[in-house]
Structures are given as C-alpha cells and as structure tokens.
Amino acid sequence: MKTNLKKLAAASAIAALALASQSAHAGYTFVGSWFVDSGPNWSATDASGHYTTKVYSGREAAAAMFGGNASDYVISTQGSDASLIDFKAWMDGWGDPVTYGTSGNAAADDLHIDVDGDGLYAIPEDTGNAFSAWVSDHRLHLENFAFRVDATTVPEPGALALAGLALAGLAAARRKRA
Numbered sequence: 368m369k370t371n372l373k374k375l376a377a378a379s380a381i382a383a384l385a386l387a388s389q390s391a392h393a394g395y396t397f398v399g400s401w402f403v404d405s406g407p408n409w410s411a412t413d414a415s416g417h418y419t420t421k422v423y424s425g426r427e428a429a430a431a432m433f434g435g436n437a438s439d440y441v442i443s444t445q446g447s448d449a450s451l452i453d454f455k456a457w458m459d460g461w462g463d464p465v466t467y468g469t470s471g472n473a474a475a476d477d478l479h480i481d482v483d484g485d486g487l488y489a490i491p492e493d494t495g496n497a498f499s500a501w502v503s504d505h506r507l508h509l510e511n512f513a514f515r516v517d518a519t520t521v522p523e524p525g526a527l528a529l530a531g532l533a534l535a536g537l538a539a540a541r542r543k544r545a
Contacts, residue, residue, distance in 0.1 A: 404459065
C-alpha cells in the first residue's frame with residue numbers, strides 16, 4: 368500500500384510539474400496583421416463636431432479587429448513567426464509620427480497614451496499627447512502582427528497546488544524511510 372501511494376505521489380508530482388512548467392512558455396497563434404495607417408481617420412467627428420477616433424495600444428487594436436480582449440493578444444513588429452515576437456507595436460501620435468513610428472523605436476505592445484483620458488485620438492493643444500496603433504493620421508505604413516495567447520498552455524492554479532502537495536508527500540515519504 369505504501370509503495371502504491373509513493374508511486375501515485377511521484378506520478379502526480381511529475382504530471383503537475385510538467386503542467387506548471389508550461390506557464391513559462393505560453394504558446395502563441397498568429398491571427399493577422401494590420402498597418403498603423405489602416406485605422407479610422409484621425410479627424411472623424413460625430414454630429415456635434417467631437418472627435419470619435421479611439422486611442423488603441425497594440426493589444427487593444429488587435430482585440431478591436433480580431434475580437435476578444437486586449438489581454439488575449441501579444442503584438443510583434445518582426446513578422447508572423449511566433450519565435451520573433453518582440454512584444455512591441457508601431458504607433459502614430461497626435462502631431463508625432465516619429466516617437467513610436469518612423470524613428471524605428473516601437474512602443475511596448477500594451478502602451479496606452481491618452482493624456483486627457485477621454486479615450487480619443489485628439490488633443491489639438493499639443494503634440495504627442497495621444498498615440499494609437501491603429502489610426503489613419505500620418506502615412507505611417509508600418510505593420511503590426513497579432514498573436515493570440517494560447518490559454519491551454521497556462522496551468523490552472525490547482526495544478527501548482529497539486530505539484531506542491533505531491534512534492535510534500537514525496538518528501539515526507541523519504542523522511543519516513545530514512
């Protein structure tokens with residue numbers, strides 16, 4: 368009986384550790400790409416003349432185009448090969464196509480800059496106060512690549528707890544033997 372419990376504990380520990388180790392390297396599936404300047408026109412307004420074009424981080428732009436939530440995605444500027452993901456996105460800025468665009472320095476894929484907090488790509492008082500990864504403002508024809516995070520590779524918290532319990536059981540069994 369003790370031998371069977373030891374074997375079960377060992378098998379549980381190995382399985383739980385294998386499952387837990389997958390969290391370090393989540394899988395990604397390429398879903399599509401877009402050019403920064405393929406987004407809504409920066410000057411779009413509603414009937415009362417208020418700007419309506421939204422500010423999007425790279426991840427938010429992917430969610431708007433491909434569905435889901437921003438947290439479902441990672442973005443790359445390097446291509447559709449998941450091994451090249453750099454977690455960056457090209458962006459255009461209000462009056463500033465250079466900072467995260469033509470300078471060659473992409474932004475973090477989750478960067479959201481909207482100084483006045485209204486969610487809109489428009490602050491006429493100054494430049495660089497709103498940046499978006501999906502807006503037709505300057506001719507910023509830079510391509511962002513979207514990857515969906517494969518949720519099946521992220522372990523459940525219970526798997527980590529199971530691994531801990533199994534290892535504790537193995538340690539206790541070894542101490543009894545000694």
